[in-house]
Amino acid sequence: MSYEVKTEAFEGPLDLLLHLINRLEIDIYDIKMAEITSQYMEHIHAMRVLELNEASEYLVMAATLLSIKSKMLLPIHQDDEMEEDFDIQLNDPRDELVSKLIEYKKYKEAASNLQEMEESSNLFYTKPPTDLSNYQDSQQLALFELDVNVYDMLGAFQKMLRRKQLSAPLHTRISKQEVSIKDQMRTVVSTLKLGGGKLSFYDLFPTRDKTTIVTTFLSLLELMKRQIVQIEQKSNFEELFVLLRKEVMESEFDDEIDE
Amino acid sequence: MNSTMKLMSKIESLLFVSGDDGLTKKQLVFLTDSTEELVTETLETMMIEYEKNDNRGIIIKQLAETYQFVTKTENVQCIQKLVENPTSQSLSQASLEVLAIIAYKQPITRVEIEDIRGVKSERPIYTLAAKGLVQEVGRAEGTGRAILYGTTTEFLQYFGLKNIKALPPLPEEIAIDEMEDTDLFMTKFQEAFVTQE
């Protein structure tokens, strides 16, 4: 078995362990140490680019797993001479790890609840308070007790950004930041490469932003003209596919685009 | 009757002006020169009326310990045409995890958060503080006097919560039964073990 693993996909070693427990359908209260340890090792080997900071956390967990595994390998009871170890045997070496995993799992679930709440509160909007300072005479305003901290200030700033965001398109629609056709040609080609050389026409338009849609469309036309891509459609009204026809040299983008 | 109507009008004016600051019932009573009873009753009438009247585009919602106007969810699409990147603002997984821990265990230090998550969490805490969702609420006892974090009013506002108690209960420690089963098993196992000896 081989895996494609990205570090960003996991929020740390506990998250990775939970993922493995889930996938292997292991009982969290009865973790098969040998299995999970080897899977965990495979995963951290597969994580190619680990930031040093994070790597250390994953490695510490690897060491913990190995040490638990080796403790588990000790025979449960041998002969009477081992009686001293009796107490230790009663304490499952996995206990601490299990309780950590369970604790973490709780908050991971709580986080996904928060995410749902975030989504549903994105469904309604409010407005900033009306600026009433015109009703207020300045002297009174200066006497006004300001009972705030740095975080209130940051909060106010965030609120302002949210407000800005709301009115932005009405002002910006007039002159939007321009993406050049040349740049967009590059993007289309690299998207196609990532998609294995063939993608549905619609996959190339993930945005609803008008300017980008227009630029992408123009860049597709240009790419077709240069025979870098080809459009395929099995029959009328079927889905359109865009195919990458050849390896593209960087220099090919430099040619002048006739307007 | 006439005075209730005027009260409705006053409350509508006040809630409109205060926007996402909102107003508490107490403030509404004070500002409208009315009684708590009347304000309560009128607010209830208004809440029902706004909700069920198809001509209305706003409703009254209890958010962050206050009453506020918010838009009806069914109109979200036309409002989002006003917004540049409707989804780009959402919080990262790391931030959500840290926020969940802070929300349920506040006041809490950074080290305690990192202990639960098993990873460094400085950056998500910074991001959350910068977004005004968490704040310093004090210092822990003992050496080092680590910063204690808690959630803000903006947190309640952001997640559409009436107050901190309105947070859904923390997901319980997986099925308790399962655990008891295991315990039972363990006990039996131990018994067997002891008998063997």
Next chain:
Amino acid sequence: MNSTMKLMSKIESLLFVSGDDGLTKKQLVFLTDSTEELVTETLETMMIEYEKNDNRGIIIKQLAETYQFVTKTENVQCIQKLVENPTSQSLSQASLEVLAIIAYKQPITRVEIEDIRGVKSERPIYTLAAKGLVQEVGRAEGTGRAILYGTTTEFLQYFGLKNIKALPPLPEEIAIDEMEDTDLFMTKFQEAFVTQE
């Protein structure tokens, strides 16, 4: 009939969200996916209805090309009370916004602050200066030589900061960049507008 009702609701949502900025008829047509005829008709119905309904505390005001909600004049007293009531946050919101902008972008002129906020900011600046939180720190180059504002040592003391670098970072500073982009657009927009005239 049903679609007109939905249109009313949509327009109410949109006018509410746009607050003091308001929206033009053209924008409303675009945002509601409707026709100019329908929007005109619906706006007229709404204006009459809001005006004559004693339960309503807001009316639609037409200012030049822009439609916006304003409170009914008969409720001015309770609004005034809100202004004078020291628990109201709407006043500090404006001051805090300006303070944040000055703290993070100092030295900065009043015009630049107003560009960022999109509203006049003379009063909040005055208030902050009177409280000793901000001060003149110099003059801008060029004609006019506008006053440059910065924070004071009292500001640091008030917020318990060792120095100005101890301010919590803004989320990846992206916010500011975005803001500057928008401001550029705003400026271009205004230029275009002025030239047209």
